[in-house]
Amino acid sequence: MTGELFFTLFETAVGCCGLAWGERGLVAVQLPEGSEEATRGRLERRFPRARELAPQEAPSGIASARRRIVALLDGGSDDLADLRLDLGRVEAFNREVYAVARTIRPGETLTYGEVAARIGQPEAAQAVGRALGRNLWPIVVPCHRVLAAGGRIGGFSATSGIALKRRLLAIESVHAGGPPTLFDWQRAG
Structure with a gap:
């Protein structure tokens, strides 16, 4: 097989x-x-x-x-960090980015710049964003927990885009860009 x-x-x-x-x-x-x-x-x-x-x-x-x-x-707190991924076709830089992203626990976030700094390339925030845009394992490699500078939502490559990113963060009780509004709660439900 x-x-x-x-x-x-x-x-x-x-x-x-x-x-x-x-x-x-x-x-x-x-x-x-x-x-x-x-x-x-x-x-x-x-x-x-x-x-x-x-x-x-x-x-x-x-x-x-x-x-x-x-x-x-459903609102659990499992970080899924032990799930085995087939990284065979992933370039080295992206592997480093994904490894850092997998350390972000549910309910926590990092910025693209913070991820770049953690891999020793503080000038590589945009490259981190591109790597996360190519992430084959969303949720397991929690790219939704990586935000733009200042806690802004940033991008999300899923079909429903940042609306899904906001919903995933709301499930984890993270409210990017400030406290939730009535509309955030309606979208998350």
Whole structure:
């Protein structure tokens, strides 16, 4: 079964997500695309040779990862830092950025500049942003916890963009750019 890829879809508090994996670990986490069909289609385009498995057919490690992600998106505090990722095709700089991002606990944030400083390249804030924009494992590599200078929300490469980033942060009780407004609470629900 070497080289085979699989994926599964599952419901979360933010919509239908997906996990793709191979023998070396998770190859991707797919955030909601608006519907189960759209999320499935995105995974099928990204991994055309991957075979879909129902959640109950997934190996125990993937089933555990799925349950933990669901719990986190329900307001849990699991940092998911021990989940195994297949980083084989990730360039060295991005690996460093992802390693720092994985140390950010739920409910906490760093800025792009702080991540750059932690990897020893304080001038590389924009490169950190680009690396996080290429993140294949959102939630597990919590790029939503990295903000622009001054606590501004910054960008987010998911289909629903910064609206989803705000929602993820609200689930974790983080309110970028100041305290929540009535509209933030309505969007998070």
